[in-house]
Amino acid sequence: MKSRRQKSGVRSQKRAGVAGVLRYCLPLIACSLLLLTFAAQTFAQMGQQYSNSPLYGPRPELGSGTTENGLPKPLQAVGIDQRLGEQVPLDTIFRDETGREVRLGEYFNHGRPVIITLVYYECPMLCNQVLNELAGALKSLSFDVGKEFDVVTVSFDARETPQLAAAKKDSYMARYGRAGAERGWHFLTGDQQSIDALTRAVGFRYTYDEKSKQFAHASGIMLATPDGKLARYFYGLEYAPKELRLSIVEASAGKVGTPVDALMLYCFHYDPTSGKYGLAIMNIVRLSGALTVVGIFAMLFIMKRRESSRGSRKGGDPEGLKAGGAA
Numbered sequence: 001m002k003s004r005r006q007k008s009g010v011r012s013q014k015r016a017g018v019a020g021v022l023r024y025c026l027p028l029i030a031c032s033l034l035l036l037t038f039a040a041q042t043f044a045q046m047g048q049q050y051s052n053s054p055l056y057g058p059r060p061e062l063g064s065g066t067t068e069n070g071l072p073k074p075l076q077a078v079g080i081d082q083r084l085g086e087q088v089p090l091d092t093i094f095r096d097e098t099g100r101e102v103r104l105g106e107y108f109n110h111g112r113p114v115i116i117t118l119v120y121y122e123c124p125m126l127c128n129q130v131l132n133e134l135a136g137a138l139k140s141l142s143f144d145v146g147k148e149f150d151v152v153t154v155s156f157d158a159r160e161t162p163q164l165a166a167a168k169k170d171s172y173m174a175r176y177g178r179a180g181a182e183r184g185w186h187f188l189t190g191d192q193q194s195i196d197a198l199t200r201a202v203g204f205r206y207t208y209d210e211k212s213k214q215f216a217h218a219s220g221i222m223l224a225t226p227d228g229k230l231a232r233y234f235y236g237l238e239y240a241p242k243e244l245r246l247s248i249v250e251a252s253a254g255k256v257g258t259p260v261d262a263l264m265l266y267c268f269h270y271d272p273t274s275g276k277y278g279l280a281i282m283n284i285v286r287l288s289g290a291l292t293v294v295g296i297f298a299m300l301f302i303m304k305r306r307e308s309s310r311g312s313r314k315g316g317d318p319e320g321l322k323a324g325g326a327a
Helices: 004-049 104-108 126-139 162-176 192-202 241-251 259-267 281-326
Strands: 079-081 093-095 101-103 114-119 150-155 185-188 207-209 214-216 220-224 230-235 268-271 276-279
Touching: 101 104, 104 150, 114 126, 114 192, 126 150, 126 162, 126 220, 126 241, 150 162, 150 192, 162 185, 220 241, 230 241
Parallel strands: 114 150, 150 185
Antiparallel strands: 093 101, 114 220, 207 214, 220 230, 268 276
16 A cells, blocks of 8 residues: 555645646647737727728729719729639730730749739829839848749830830839849730730729820739739738738749748738738637647646656666665
8 A cells, every 4th residue: 555655745746747737838828818819809900991992892893883982983983803813814915115026925934923013104193103112012022023923014005105114114123123123024015905805804994084184093913823813902002011922922822932921821811802911810710729739738748758757767766775785
């Protein structure tokens, strides 16, 4: 029979083991709860920020001018309708900045995602802002134009010439400032038939205002996969580098980026209503739960190893004493 001292020692070891497990596991559980709280707060903020703007709609009927939306008449037919998963017309013919006739598909045969921007080169304000913000966001990326992705800028004004495209390219190559970008950022012009085919395919609606002699259009950019399928839309004039990076990684099917990018894609999902990446709540719940379980099992394994090590050392002491006494 075990003595009281032995029983007391066993109980003390059990209490110490439980305390050790709690000491290591409680921080993991606390971190998981913090992640869940942060995810819930972010989800609520996303819901508050949701905007059903007629200029940026996931459905063609939004902003089509068929309903009263408070916009001036020239803007009622203007907007960007998402065509996620649809094919860019790769057989359409344009001219590059040198005046060479090119197929749009020539820029989709390098295995890289392609950012598409629709502007007109003599735009007095908004188009320049789109290109300025895009160039600034791209400069913040570690990815390079012409290496991990390409950019195709197309004028939707059929009157514009390759000379205007060349001048615009020179300006933005200097602004972007990275060697080799001229091989990956292309500035195109085309006839009305080609322009119509592209703008219809990507959901870009614009109109010409005779009174102001200018085009009315929305601002935004699109991202297509290497085979020309529309993958992402980014609205407005601010393109977050983090979201651009995630979209490029995702559109490339993991061919560019790091393991950290892959983890970020697990935690974030694309929200087509806002054109931005938001937290994937259930993915975070799964990830935090998995990390907690792994942490608990790791701590139990470590504690078990320590207990075994202590037991082997204690079990060896009597033998050592006997050997010492016999000597």
